Amino acid sequence: MSKTSPPPAGLRDFSMVEFPHAHAIGLQLVEEADGALTVVVPYDERLIGDPATGVIHGGVVTTALDTGCGVASMIKKGGGASVATLDLRIDYMRPSKPGMAIKARCECYRVTRSVAFARGVAYDDDISDPVATAAGAFMIARPPEPGE
């Protein structure tokens, strides 16, 4: 996501129905006990890149990692912050397996006053055999002043 607001208090409050693209691809968020979160995008024929192989398009992997890293940054910052992606670097290790959901485990590992740093690992059945990894920086947007 380029920007996210208003921010959720926690993932339990985070409904994807509000967010059109995430909702359109069936994206779900699962909170992890250690503060990380996992994005899940179910396998969907509309998201196939190459019909000859049935592999989901890399753009969906990008979307999962951007969403996961952005939301992880927002939660880590807390206090009503929203974020905008500054940059995202994605390394692709292998194609995802046809028929399987894309998962992305994302964490924000450092947050300053203005910038959050996050990373993520995309996989299908085994996180130790990743599809892609990502690292990104996210600008913290000021929450709007009352009446602004």
Next chain:
Amino acid sequence: MSADLQEEKTRRDAVLERLTRTSPYHRFIGVGFRRLGDELTAVLSYGDHLIGNPHVPALHGGVTGALLEITALTQLAWDDLWRRLEQGGAAAEAVYQGQGPKLPKTIDLTIDYLRAGRPRDAYARATVQKAGRRVAYVRVEAWQDARDRPIAAAHGHFLMPDGG
């Protein structure tokens, strides 16, 4: 324009159409390509399902990233097809008969987000900075209303088919 020239142009456009419209994901996000000679411009047709955050509202960063990656991959594949078309003879005829390129694979992609993508069409163009035998390096820019105010830029390495 002579009839032959027009036919050649139509056949080349059909090759591009086959390259860029067979992917279900391209259709899902609404990306297509326009062509002037060998230069391609990607066009992302706006749809409400592309919005990341409805409060801004802005295109989802993943969609913008996808547009950039698709533009880079398509330019590389098109360069290969174009070379074969320009060779003429059997090489060109094979392409016209549906022989596609083997697609390059993304090794890495770095996306810089410069401005929020507004709820309207977006465009992108890629420049192949290095076309090696094994690896290509490509830069891409996406913009909306103003070409000199890009919404995002990306650069990445791509593994060429048959290059190992």
